Amino acid sequence: MKWLELSVRTPPEFVEPLSQIFYRYGHGGVAVEQEGGYNPDEGEAPSGDEWAVVTTYLPMNESLDERRGRIDVGVRLVAHVSDISPLQEREVEEEEWQNSWKEHFHVLKVSRRITICPTWREHSPKGGELVIMLDPGMAFGTGHHPTTRMCLERLDALVTPGIDVLDVGCGSGVLSIAAARLGARHVFGLEIDSVAVNVAKQNVRDNRVEHTVRVLQGTLPHTDAKQSAYGIAVANISAKVISEIAPYLVSAVHDGGKVIASGILLENKDRVVKALEAAGANLEETLVDGDWVTLVAGVQR
Numbered sequence: 001m002k003w004l005e006l007s008v009r010t011p012p013e014f015v016e017p018l019s020q021i022f023y024r025y026g027h028g029g030v031a032v033e034q035e036g037g038y039n040p041d042e043g044e045a046p047s048g049d050e051w052a053v054v055t056t057y058l059p060m061n062e063s064l065d066e067r068r069g070r071i072d073v074g075v076r077l078v079a080h081v082s083d084i085s086p087l088q089e090r091e092v093e094e095e096e097w098q099n100s101w102k103e104h105f106h107v108l109k110v111s112r113r114i115t116i117c118p119t120w121r122e123h124s125p126k127g128g129e130l131v132i133m134l135d136p137g138m139a140f141g142t143g144h145h146p147t148t149r150m151c152l153e154r155l156d157a158l159v160t161p162g163i164d165v166l167d168v169g170c171g172s173g174v175l176s177i178a179a180a181r182l183g184a185r186h187v188f189g190l191e192i193d194s195v196a197v198n199v200a201k202q203n204v205r206d207n208r209v210e211h212t213v214r215v216l217q218g219t220l221p222h223t224d225a226k227q228s229a230y231g232i233a234v235a236n237i238s239a240k241v242i243s244e245i246a247p248y249l250v251s252a253v254h255d256g257g258k259v260i261a262s263g264i265l266l267e268n269k270d271r272v273v274k275a276l277e278a279a280g281a282n283l284e285e286t287l288v289d290g291d292w293v294t295l296v297a298g299v300q301r
Contacts, residue, residue, distance in 0.1 A: 003027075003092045004064060007055040008075055009085040010281075012182030015048060016290045018054045018084075020265075021074035023145065025067045026056030030145070031105075050273040060091070094154055108143050111156040114178055116143040118204060130181045133206050135199070141172060146289035148244075149263040151175055151236050152261050154287070155294055159184055163231035166252050168220055168245065169263075173213070175234055180209035188230075220248035227251045228301075234260040239268035243275040250279035253299045262294040269293045 010018055015032055022030045033053040058067050068089075075087045095244075105118045117123040119135040134143070136194070140265070143149055155175060159165065161183035167176040170189035179187045187209075191197050200215045216224065233253050235242050242249070242261045249259055259281050265273050266288065272295060273283055281297035 001094050002060040003094065003096075004058045004068065005055065005088075005090040005092050006054055006058065006068070006071055007088045007090075007163055009015055009051045009053050010078075010296040011082060011084070012050070012052050014078055014084060015052050015054060018075065019079055020291055021071055021078075022054055022056040025058075025070045027059055028065075030057045033256050046290075047185060051250060054070055057092070063279075099233070100293070105144070110143045111153045113156055113182070116174065118127055119277045130178075132177050134172060134177075134203055135206070146292040147236050147264075147294065148153050148174060150260045150287045150289060150292070150294035151260055152178055154285075154294065155183060155234065158232055158258055158260075158296075159230075161185075164188075164229060166225060166230040166249075167236040168233065168249065169237040169241070170200055170215060171196050171236070173203040173215060175236065176200070176213045176215065177203060177207045179234075180212040181207070181234070184212060187213040187235060188225060189213060190218050190220065191215065191223070192219050194219065220245045225252050228254040230254065231257045232260065233257070234262070236260075236262040239272050242272050246272075246275035246279040246281075250281045250297075250299055252271045252278065255301045257299050258296045259299065260294065261297070262292075264293045264295065266293050267292050269295070 001165045008018060021028045034141045043127045058064055059253045071088055078084060102120055107117045107121055107123045109115045113128060113130050116132050117131050120131050123131060125131045155178050159179050159182040162185045165179040167189040170176050170191045173189060176187045176189040189200060191200060194217055197215055202212050204213045216235050230252050233249050235249055253259055261272055281299050284298045285296035287294040
């Protein structure tokens with residue numbers, strides 16, 4: 001398969017809206033190259049003079065024209081209020097596409113204990129650091145996107161040794177693997193995309209948690225996702241899908257357990273909150289990163 005690389009150069013303040021456009025209509029995520037060499041922990045900040053490059057890739061199939069058209073419209077709208085470059089296009093082969101993605105992914109500390117390291121890079125863990133070796137392949141989920149990062153932060157805080165976890169829309173398997181590394185007894189990952197299922201299974205093997213994590217193709221309801229069987233159910237998908245599966249998501253969690261819902265745009269938050277509450281969960285936390293929201297709801301029966 002051939003791929004179409006789309007990129008745009010932009011001032012840093014417009015990275016977020018452009019990333020949102022690229023994420024919504026691109027394939028597998030967004031890569032952002034920005035200025036480095038400063039330490040925010042020391043109060044340092046980027047100069048503001050450097051441009052950033054936002055990139056995504058589209059498979060050259062029947063969906064190409066519609067996806068590219070929507071991205072082009074979004075870029076043109078941003079261009080009305082900012083001096084950004086025109087949308088750049090480049091055709092790439094499958095192998096080049098995979099290697100191009102790899103250049104954008106580096107070691108990333110995503111929470112107090114969790115660090116994600118691409119399988120093609122090296123990293124020596126420090127005391128107490130849990131390193132997840134990850135190759136996202138053609139599956140979404142690298143830890144770089146706010147939705148994934150917020151889910152990892154909540155898992156770090158909520159997973160306790162011996163807990164069982166349900167991961168709906170597991171993508172690359174990053175959340176399932178993190179739950180296992182944090183001490184979960186059993187993790188059940190569900191993913192509708194067959195390619196992503198294979199990617200997740202390989203990542204599970206690479207992290208040696210295959211005795212803890214089980215990944216199957218499918219979604220909720222699922223015969224293997226029993227009612228009241230999990231201490232945590234996490235779904236990093238979209239507002240529409242989470243709203244639709246909310247009754248099954250909540251019913252899978254036992255009394256006192258938590259539902260982590262992510263992949264939600266701020267404008268759709270209330271819709272998801274209503275669906276979770278109608279299913280019997282009570283909103284406990286709302287995490288916001290830019291235009292993205294992660295919700296944590298408790299289940300009390």
